[in-house]
Amino acid sequence: MKRRLLAPFLLAPFLGAQIRVPLDGEWHRAVEKPGAERAYDRTTTVPSAFETTVGPAFDGVAWYRRTLPLPAERPSRVRVEFTAVATHATVFCNGVEVGQHLGGWTPFRVDVTGALRGEGDNVLEVRVDEKVGHNTQGFLPIVQPHFGGIWQGVALCLDRGPVFDRLDVFLFGDAAGRLEFRVPVFDAVPGATAAEVVLQDGATVLARSKVTLADPGPFAGSLTAPGLELWSPASRRLYTVVLRLADGERELDRIERKVGFRTLAAEGR
Numbered sequence: 179m180k181r182r183l184l185a186p187f188l189l190a191p192f193l194g195a196q197i198r199v200p201l202d203g204e205w206h207r208a209v210e211k212p213g214a215e216r217a218y219d220r221t222t223t224v225p226s227a228f229e230t231t232v233g234p235a236f237d238g239v240a241w242y243r244r245t246l247p248l249p250a251e252r253p254s255r256v257r258v259e260f261t262a263v264a265t266h267a268t269v270f271c272n273g274v275e276v277g278q279h280l281g282g283w284t285p286f287r288v289d290v291t292g293a294l295r296g297e298g299d300n301v302l303e304v305r306v307d308e309k310v311g312h313n314t315q316g317f318l319p320i321v322q323p324h325f326g327g328i329w330q331g332v333a334l335c336l337d338r339g340p341v342f343d344r345l346d347v348f349l350f351g352d353a354a355g356r357l358e359f360r361v362p363v364f365d366a367v368p369g370a371t372a373a374e375v376v377l378q379d380g381a382t383v384l385a386r387s388k389v390t391l392a393d394p395g396p397f398a399g400s401l402t403a404p405g406l407e408l409w410s411p412a413s414r415r416l417y418t419v420v421l422r423l424a425d426g427e428r429e430l431d432r433i434e435r436k437v438g439f440r441t442l443a444a445e446g447r
Contacts, residue, residue: 195337195338195339195340195341195423195430195431196335196336196337196338196341196431197253197335197336197338198333198334198335198336199247199333199334199336200331200332200333200334201224201244201246201258201302201331201332201333201334202223202224202225202331202332203223203224204221204222204223204224204244205221205222205223205224205242205243205244205328206218206220206221206222206242206243206244207220207221207222207228207231207240207241207242207243208220208240208241208243209232209236209238209239209240209241210238210239210240210241210305216241218241218243222242222327224242224328224331224332225261225328225329225330225331225332226327226328226329227264227325227326227327227329228240228306228308228325228326228327229325229326229327237308237309237324237326238307238308239305239306239307239308240305240306240308240326240327241303241304241305241306242303242304242306242327242328243301243302243303243304244301244302245299245300245301245302246258246271246290246299246300246301246302246334247334248294248300248336249336252294253336253337253338254291254337254338254339254365255289255291255335255336255337255364255365256289256290256291256294256334256335256336256337257287257288257289257290257291257334257335257337258287258288258290258302258332258333258334258335259285259286259287259332259333259335259344259345260279260285260286260287260288260328260330260332261285261330261331261332262282262283262284262285262329262330263279263282263286263304263306263327263328263329263330264282264283264306264308264325264326264327264329265280265281265282265306265307265308265309265326266278266279266280266306266307266308266309267279267280267286267304267305267306267328268304268305268307269288269302269303269304269305270293270302270303270304270305271288271290271293271294271300271301271302271303272293272294272295272300272301273301273303274292274293276288276289276290276292276293277289282326282329285330285345286345287335287345290302304328306326306327306328307326308324308325308326308327337364337365339365339425339430340363340364340365340366340367340371340423340425340430340431341363341364341365341423341430341431342361342362342363342364342421342423342431342433343361343362343363343364343396344433346362346396347359347360347361347362347421347433347435348360348361349419349435349437350437351406351409351417351437351438351439351440352439352440352441353408353439353440353441354402354404355402355403355404355405355406355439356400356401356402357375357377357385357400357401357402357403357419357437357439358398358399358400359375359387359398359399359400359401359419360396360397360398361373361375361396361397361398361421362395362396363391363394363396363397363423365394366391366393366394366423367391367425368391368392368393368394369390369391369392370390370425371390371391371423371424371425371430372388372389372390372391372423372424372425373388373389373390373391373397373421373422373423374386374387374388374389374420374421374422374423374424375387375388375399375401375419375420375421376419376420376421376422377401377403377417377418377419378417378418378419378420379417379418380418384403384406384417385401385402385403386401387399387400387401406439407439408438408439408440408441409438409439409440410440414438415438415439416436416437416438417436417437417438417439418434418435418436418437419434419435419436419437420432420433420434421433421434421435
C-alpha cells in the first residue's frame, strides 16, 4: 500500500494546490460494547457496510481506525472527505474530535490540520452509530435490511493553497441558456486569486466569466449562451462547466461538472 501512495506526493508540484489520496482499502475495526475497552480486533474494507464482518443482525456502534499517509513536507491544510457514512459519524484525529455528521447519504468533510502531530503516526478514527431510529434512513428499512458503516469512499485532501470547496459547488442552467453559479473557495487570497467559470460544448467555449476574488467568501454570478439545446428525458443533453483557480499564470485547482439546461414551467415553478 505504501508504494502505491508515493506517486501522488512525487507528482505534487505538477498537480496544482490540491492532492487527493484515496483512503479506501483496509481499516481496523472495533465493536463498541458498554463498559468494555475498545479493541480493534478485526480488519474491514472501506467502503463497505460493517454488517459484512459482524453479521446482518448487528445494529449498533462500530469504530474504524487507520493511519494517515502524510508526506514529509506538510501541506498548509489537511482535510478528509467522506462520500457517505451510515448514519451518525464522529471523526477523531489523534484522539481529538474534528467533526460530526448525521445522514447516511450525504458527503461531508473534516479539517484535521490542527490535530496533526509533528512527528510519528497520525491516526484517524471514526465512530459510526447506525441507529435504526434516525429519521435520515427514510424508506431504507422498508425495502432492504438496515446497514451501517463507511459504505462509500474516503479521500485525504492535501491542500497547498487556494482550492475549490467541491462539496458545496452550485450550478443551475435554465431554459434561457443562463448558467447560475455559486462556488466557495478555501483559503483564497483576496486580490491575488483569480476564479474562472467556462461553459463548453465539447472543446468549444460558449461563454466564460473570470473574476479576481476580492474576499475569501464564495464567488457567484451567471453567464449566458443563447440557443442551447434543452435537457429532457428524451434528449439528455449536457454541457461541460469548467471551474479554474489561478495565481497569475499558475493553475491552482480545476474541476469539471456536467450541467443540463431545462425549463421548470411544467413543474409549476
